[in-house]
Amino acid sequence: xxxxxxxxxxxxxxxxxxxxxxxxxxxxxxxxxxxxxxxxxxxxxxxxxxxxxxxxxxxxxxxxxxxxxxxxxxxxxxxxxxxxxxxxxxxxxxxxxxxxxxxxxxxxxxxxxxxxxxxxxxxxxxxxxxxxxxxxxxxxxxxxxxxxxxxxxxxxxxxxxxxxxxxxxxxxxxxxxxxxxxxxxxxxxxxxxxxxxxxxxxxxxxxxxxxxxxxxxxxxxxxxxxxxxxxxxxxxxxxxxxxxxxxxxxxxxxxxxxxxxxxxxxxxxxxxxxxxxxxxxxxxxxxxxxxxxxxxxxxxxxxxxxxxxxxxxxxxxxxxxxxxxxxxxxxxxxxxxxxxxxxxxxxxxxxxxxxxxxxxxxxxxxxxxxxxxxxxxxxxxxxxxxxxxxxxxxxxxxxxxxx
Amino acid sequence: xxxxxxxxxxxxxxxxxxxxxxxxxxxxxxxxxxxxxxxxxxxxxxxxxxxxxx
Ligand SMILES: Cc1cc2nc3c(=O)[nH]c(=O)nc-3n(C[C@H](O)[C@H](O)[C@H](O)COP(=O)(O)O)c2cc1C
Ligand SMILES: [Fe+2]
Ligand SMILES: [Fe+2]
Ligand SMILES: [Zn+2]
Numbered sequence: 065x066x067x068x069x070x071x072x073x074x075x076x077x078x079x080x081x082x083x084x085x086x087x088x089x090x091x092x093x094x095x096x097x098x099x100x101x102x103x104x105x106x107x108x109x110x111x112x113x114x115x116x117x118x119x120x121x122x123x124x125x126x127x128x129x130x131x132x133x134x135x136x137x138x139x140x141x142x143x144x145x146x147x148x149x150x151x152x153x154x155x156x157x158x159x160x161x162x163x164x165x166x167x168x169x170x171x172x173x174x175x176x177x178x179x180x181x182x183x184x185x186x187x188x189x190x191x192x193x194x195x196x197x198x199x200x201x202x203x204x205x206x207x208x209x210x211x212x213x214x215x216x217x218x219x220x221x222x223x224x225x226x227x228x229x230x231x232x233x234x235x236x237x238x239x240x241x242x243x244x245x246x247x248x249x250x251x252x253x254x255x256x257x258x259x260x261x262x263x264x265x266x267x268x269x270x271x272x273x274x275x276x277x278x279x280x281x282x283x284x285x286x287x288x289x290x291x292x293x294x295x296x297x298x299x300x301x302x303x304x305x306x307x308x309x310x311x312x313x314x315x316x317x318x319x320x321x322x323x324x325x326x327x328x329x330x331x332x333x334x335x336x337x338x339x340x341x342x343x344x345x346x347x348x349x350x351x352x353x354x355x356x357x358x359x360x361x362x363x364x365x366x367x368x369x370x371x372x373x374x375x376x377x378x379x380x381x382x383x384x385x386x387x388x389x390x391x392x393x394x395x396x397x398x399x400x401x402x403x404x405x406x407x408x409x410x411x412x413x414x415x416x417x418x419x420x421x422x423x424x425x426x427x428x429x430x431x432x433x434x435x436x437x438x439x440x441x442x443x444x445x446x447x448x449x450x451x452x453x454x455x456x457x458x459x460x461x462x463x464x465x466x467x
Numbered sequence: 468x469x470x471x472x473x474x475x476x477x478x479x480x481x482x483x484x485x486x487x488x489x490x491x492x493x494x495x496x497x498x499x500x501x502x503x504x505x506x507x508x509x510x511x512x513x514x515x516x517x518x519x520x521x
Pocket of ligand 3: 148150151232292293
């Protein structure tokens with residue numbers, strides 16, 4: 065086995081033994097421009113506990129890092145906080161290789177792991193909500209975080225060193241050799257944390273609010289937050305900062321930002337988009353334009369998470385909307401962004417269904433329609449450009465009035 | 468006797484026939500067993516088979 069990978073010490077008894085995925089750019093449809101990490105942790109006391117594993121393809125890297133601290137055969141316990149395969153992918157192989165005394169998981173985690181790997185349910189030890197266990201002198205408390213972001217999700221708290229193993233919560237897709245957020249560029253980590261929340265957690269705001277309230281009521285002293293992706297947090301300001309951001313994102317208060325998403329075949333809907341942008345800006349809005357021929361849906365939702373307006377445009381093609389717009393609207397509808405005002409527009413030739421279809425989708429998404437769908441036959445003339453500008457201005461005015 | 472409540476194992480939503488609001492899509496007082504077979508959890512979308520009595 066390759067032995068080039070070493071563990072990184074987090075606290076006196078906690079080691080990071082995960083894997084760095086420098087290559088990944090498509091994480092179930094989410095553009096991971098900076099790669100990712102799959103974080104696993106080893107807690108070494110009188111007994112040895114492994115917390116989560118890594119994606120199946122990275123098993124050797126994890127074992128190499130474990131072996132730099134202890135013989136993997138010495139692992140007594142495994143805690144599986146989350147059943148998704150980026151963290152459980154090599155759990156069955158790890159169980160087979162180290163034969164642990166117990167594998168702890170939530171009740172839903174037990175069910176999900178059995179459904180994934182068709183393993184014997186009795187090889188897993190389900191834990192109760194709030195249960196505390198002593199693992200060789202290391203005291204852990206397990207807290208269910210149902211639907212944050214899967215039914216099985218839980219977090220584990222190590223009392224002795226005040227470490228919260230938070231699974232996917234508070235993480236980000238960011239490959240780096242640095243293991244702590246304070247060693248990285250703040251602009252990059254702020255953006256990637258927001259992108260992670262936006263793409264994974266946006267539809268689950270009500271669950272996140274409840275879970276944050278529950279965890280706060282436990283009054284745990286947290287010195288380190290150790291998520292399953294990206295850097296760890298060890299400074300009070302970073303930990304407080306991310307909790308504050310999650311609290312805000314769960315509510316999605318509207319802002320003065322408008323996201324404009326559009327695509328065009330012959331440039332007419334694009335001309336409308338440019339005029340609409342001018343109108344929105346005249347109305348005091350900050351505009352973010354996404355030409356969907358070369359933009360990624362996961363960047364659109366990242367901007368929408370902190371927006372107050374959403375405008376979408378498409379040319380009409382074969383009595384419908386353009387495929388690039390269908391893609392992003394399908395994705396956004398599922399993510400259920402809230403507290404937005406907006407409208408739909410587009411150029412057409414003879415039937416002009418696209419703006420109507422998009423307006424209906426906006427309504428289904430709960431977007432408050434601030435201006436009736438704007439349609440232009442073929443190429444917009446000066447008057448229609450003015451109308452487009454006005455359309456933008458009206459949306460901005462309605463949006464700004466709500467702030 | 469109080470009506471039997473059911474909890475969604477997936478997300479923790481509790482269906483209580485006595486206090487169920489409009490989010491449940493059911494008339495007040497409807498027993499869990501009398502909900503249509505295609506009824507889903509109003510919080511997470513899971514089917515009736517994912518509920519257990521509580
Ligand atoms: C971001 C995300 C959201 C999901 N949302 C749902 C959901 O709403 N309902 C559901 O039944 N499964 C949901 N799943 C679970 C997947 O459908 C499940 O993992 C499935 O086995 C994936 O199939 P595949 O291997 O063909 O991709 C979700 C998974 C991910 C990663
Ligand atoms: Fe996950
Ligand atoms: Fe994950
Ligand atoms: Zn549910």
